[in-house]
Amino acid sequence: METKISVVIPTYKRPRLLVRCLEALALQTLDKTMFEVVIVSDGPDRATGEAIARWYATQPAVNLRYLSTPAKKGPAAARNAGWMAAKHTLIAFTDDDCVPAPGWLQAFRCHYHGEPHVAMTGRVQVPLSPRPTDFEWNTAQLQTAEFITANCCCSKAALLSVDGFDEAFGMAWREDSELQFKLITQGIPIVRIDEACVWHPVRPAPWGVSLREQKKGLYNALLYKKHPRLFREKIQRRPLWHYYITVSLFVAMCAALVFDWRPWFQLALIGWLLCVVLFTWKRLRTTRKSISHIAEMAVTSMLIPFASVYWQWYGAIKYRVLLL
Template sequence: MSPFISVVVPTYRRPALLIKCLDALINQSYPANRYEIIVVSDGPDPETFDAVNTFRTDKLVTIHILALPEKRGPAAARNLGWRSSQAALIVFTDDDCLPHPQWIRAFSDVYRITGKRMMAMTGRTIVPRSNPPTDYEQNIANLERAEFITANCAITRNALQTINGLDEAFTMAWREDSDLQFKLMKRGIRIYPVVNACVTHPVRKVSWGRCLKEEKKGMFDALLLKKHPEFCRMKINVRPPWHYYAMILFFVLAWSGLISQNIPMLYFSCCVWLAMVMLFAWKRLQNTAHTPAHIAEMIFTSAWIPFLSVYWHLYGSIRFRSFCV
């Protein structure tokens, strides 16, 4: 008999995306009575509850919906989900993902063949994007090359219990999946790649300059570095690149020249800073869209990203007591 599987989907105030995900999940090739879907809202969310409770299907799949008492991040939502589940194998995806019809079966087949009580699996993620894509789409497309992401993975209950699940100190969707991967590796729990376990991760439309808000996530690089310094050195560059510091330096020198009325310093520093901003924007525009709005966005955000990146890394260094700047 096919093993019983629990699918955990964290969400928060995105009912339209969630319904598309649920529609893909109930139309799996896997026996409908051999898996359950557990939706976990990251805090009070009446709209999501209404959407799930009114979701109609003639399938035999059981859908549960839970909620955290307050917003605590997707890691906490996933923990509530798998700890409330019934299965020995837990499969994770996100509310903005569309699992392919063979997704659950692909994980199940590997789990059944290996017969291991302590194991994890990572699937394949496809990110459709425009031609040419925007800079934001390019960033999301990095998910296609990621070794392990919680948007498309499966872990046995025994393995999750051994590593105590996800670290809820990661209160945003950033680095919690790397932390999970590294904890599994430290315990010697093998992670199997399952290329047939495929999800599509559409890139949703975002507001102009959204990348500036994304820099806040950088604070959790310090936490990851504190917990797993050896793996961070091997696999992830968690510090801002050197040219961010150079851009900030010349910006500060320009202001110093203005305040001290040192005109040569002012002009020189301004020219170097502007040149570095334009070079940064030019690099980000390589192989991306060249519409006037996108070009303007790249120039504007390229001037601000270094400051925000260094600030949030410094903030994380202080908050988590781990030097990451």
């Protein structure tokens, strides 16, 4: 019996991007009878359902199902709903803002040899402009990730063995690493398949987006609590000392100002400014040098250490684990 694949795509209120992803799946070299597409909306989303219906009317040969979770719980919960409803042996995951290459599913299928418990991870390409922004540059680091849900494939038996995704990860952050670490812990092999390629274009981002991104850091604490050794090996080898030093210098500067310790105030101010300048330069070194982007990097470099430390400690308190 030939192995078939279920493609699971979590989505929420991004119908235009989702349709672009579906168009790429319709162009797969793998015969359309050999795979199904399971789309799961992370909560009710009428616009997405209507967009899928319009698209499906032009592509009836694609085996497609659209599900919705009762409430918004994050992509981990949506993926769980998708793979548990899937009909086939292999479960391939991608995201609604990705564009799978034509041979994506064929590559996974060709490298599957009937193992009951196996996972595969493909190659992610992030197209960049000649002068990328800091957000674009950070997104491009997905190209070097060991295992991400934008491009992976697991046997359904492997997902059952590790209980799928941990739905406590309520945002698109670290839930893929948590799945990877469970696979590693249970000795389930993760095979790299470079021929399985997915393009991950960078979405437009608002000014100062890097500051908002710091909220995701609270899930670092949860991942560390569950897998401390692997977290240190693969995610964050040491504490973010430069953030702690920056925040400590600012606090010392404020204290010196209150108590009128002028020499200490000047010393702390110089140290804090130096930290901010070095952080700003580090982010600008390989990115765009426009006036707007330089201003964005300067402002957010002053604020990111505070936001990062806050959210990491928020997570540490919430999940009752000491993570520096």
